[in-house]
Amino acid sequence: MLFQNEIHEQLNAQDWKEANQQLIAKMLAEYMYEDMIQPEVLHSDGKKRTFELSVPSGKAYQFDAEQRLFDSYDVSKESIVQIDQGVEKEAESAIELLVDLKEIIGMSAETTGHLIKELNATLIADVHLLQKTDRTSEQLLSADYADLEGYMKGHPWITYNKGRIGFGYDEYLRFAPEHQQEVQLSWIAVHNELASFQSVEGVTYERLLEQELSKEERRAFAQEVEKEGHNPEDYYFFPVHEWQWKNQLIQHFPEEIAKKQIIAMGEGNDVYLPQQSIRTFVNKSSTDKHHVKLPMSILNTLVFRGLPSERTLIAPKVTELIKGMYEKDDFLKKECRVILPGENASINVDHKHYSAVKDTPYQYLEMLGAIWRESIYTYVEEGEQAITLAALLHEDHKGTPFIQAMMEASGLEPEEWMKKFYQVVMDPLLHYLYQYGTVFSPHGQNTILVVKNNQPHRLAIKDFVDDVNVTDQQFPELADLSDEMKTVLRTEPPEGLTQFIFTGLFICHLRYLSHLLEKQNLLSEKTFWQLLAESIHHYQERFPELEDRFKLFDFFKPEMTKLCLNRNRMVDYGYADGDDRPHASEYGCVTNALASFKKPSKLTT
CATH class of the missing domain: 1.10.510.40 (Transferase(Phosphotransferase); domain 1)
Structure with missing residues (x-):
């Protein structure tokens, strides 16, 4: 319950210091690039610069960085020191740096508080990634596409790149892509008066379901709808993420659930692996099946990771547009042989009350739906x-x-x-x-x-x-x-x-x-x-x-x-x-x- 084994093993002082120093170097480099801080150059030696950044608390940060093209800097994490009342020590706290920069950058107290939360979540993930030592770069050359994604460390530019606000620690361990935990997706039935199905030409709802679910699964799900006294033919079946169901859908769609317009049907048999975006899943049971993109109303790297309804509705038409250009263009098709995994089908469900409110926060318009994208494995040749x-x-x-x-x-x-x-x-x-x-x-x-x-x-x-x-x-x-x-x-x-x-x-x-x-x-x-x-x-x-x-x-x-x-x-x-x-x-x-x-x-x- 308290995850004492994981906490004691993962969150140790040495790795915590390393993760913080990596993040401090990134913060200094990116905030310099974005002109949020302007440290003083103490001296230069070729591309190398030694900087000092004074902060309102009276402290200062000194560090070395190499000047790069595009107004960028590569900060040496080993060089970063904090000077406080004449005493120099290693800078070891990214959160302390953030608080020290609050007035310089001009952040509000509200923003700073929320950002502390995101940076701490990012640091926890960074510590876990530091301990992911099972495969070297050479060994990863032969890694499967879906498995390789689990080794990625997040957005290289955004400093709060693994905030994932909404996850508890248990959910982080279970659903974050770096933990590579296979999941079974839950399926629900939504009445066709609420849901809409869209697809590219040649893909029907029935054909999609036959590809994604076995005959036994389809029969079992239909029986769940019949148990509630309804006709399965009046419903669309599609997967939802367990976290979304428990944390968002039950709370935001209770009326539809009570009236059996939304019916929970249970888990599908296939196992999936979450990818870098967290909300996209690769089918590991059958790599020919679609990759599935599902809304997850967690806040990560700037936005809530839902599915915007207007784009979900139009996804198959965008696929036809992009592929139509490709099909008539010999350069793209025969020379480049570019691969375009299409978003072949989508289901969208609007919330009747939120969608009726002008200027409602966008995350409430992105909570329920699914997109099926062609599997990259179906395009890769020998x-x-x-x-x-x-x-x-x-x-x-x-x-x-x-x-x-x-x-x-x-x-x-x-x-x-x-x-x-x-x-x-x-x-x-x-x-x-x-x-x-x-x-x-x-x-x-x-x-x-x-x-x-x-x-x-x-x-x-x-x-x-x-x-x-x-x-x-x-x-x-x-x-x-x-x-x-x-x-x-x-x-x-x-x-x-x-x-x-x-x-x-x-x-x-x-x-x-x-x-x-x-x-x-x-x-x-x-x-x-x-x-x-x-x-x-x-x-x-x-x-x-x-x-x-x-x-x-x-x-x-x-x-x-x-x-x-x-x-x-x-x-x-x-x-x-x-x-x-x-x-x-x-x-x-x-x-x-x-x-x-x-x-x-x-x-x-």
Whole structure:
């Protein structure tokens, strides 16, 4: 009951100190990047800077950091010391640093209090991850896609990246992806007057159910509905997460449960493994079956992890849009051979009372539904292996980077490996942007790298429903987009659309990969970003007829608007219940390292 064994074993002083020092280094680096703190430079030596940050309490923090491109810093956690009344000691408390920064950053007491809670939850998870020493980076090269996700350490940029507010410690141990606990999903029946089913062409509700449930399961679930005196044909069957059922659905839908409009039917037979997003599950009993995305009303990395109703309703249509572009485009289909695991079906249930209230907090509109996404395993060919892009930032308990092990196993030099990587990743992303005015959010969690012989081979992109956006320009390729699609999908001006790749991939993922490769003496950051620029130029030289769009979506501007992922919670949004999900804050500009590799606009064929 008290988890005394886990607590005594996991939460020990040595690992607690290590987790805190790692987080302090991250906080200093990211708050500097987002211009929330401006420490004084005491002295410089090449790229190395020694900083001092004075705080209102009279203390000061000193630390060393290497200056990186894109206005970034790589802070040395070993160098961080706290000076209090002339006494110097190691800085060991991320929470103390947060409190010391409250006035400097301008956080409210309410925000600071809630953030202490999120940082403590993050630190508890970090301690558990420090003790995950069963597989080295080299051993992870052969890990299954779903298993590999359980080794990831969370968002590289957001400092409160594993807050998971709503979980108790027991639920954290059971449902957090790093614990890799297989779960059976509970199934409910919801009357078709409340629920709506949507699917791509060729997928019916009956066909979906036949694929996901055995005949025996379908019969047993139907009998549960019949026991309550109702006709199973009047209901939609779909899974829910146990946590959501116990903590949200019973409390928010008691009337529907009382009237048997929602009927609990029991667990399905298949076992699933939670992925990085916590709410997406891979079927381990049958890898050909869909991956299932379910709402979980926990607060994690800025938002409640529900399923927005308007996007759940339109998910299959977005899949048809994205795949329709692919099917008619030989470059995407035959050359890139990009993989697009479609969101083939969805069920949405609105809450009749919350949805009737104007400006109701968004989390109450995202509580009940399901999305079925095609399994990545159904696309992977012999000799191929799918890995989450986030894995490229992973370092094992010995400090060996996953990407270093992969490069060594590939037989390629780091520069050659990265050339292949950029071609595989950038070609399809750029083509969707330039040719179709359509962009994904290709961060580490949404993007899957398919390797062959440990070399980059193909790209897979997922999560269309949350992260597909389109241009606000009059592109003929989008002329047939319905008003419904335009309403639900975000339409963005040119820089806004460019930002999904610039910030989503370059800043949010590649920035950290360049730090890692530089630190390991595998590849200089200048070469790293030059190779990226060359991959963009290579694409543009291939399609000179799109030159006007290259200027429209310009990755080589000297500066780009700086989007911030810590600032928006800490300064702009706080923890207020708004009617829409928080979006990245805009604050100042970031120096674009790609600008130095810009070529003259006149393209030659």
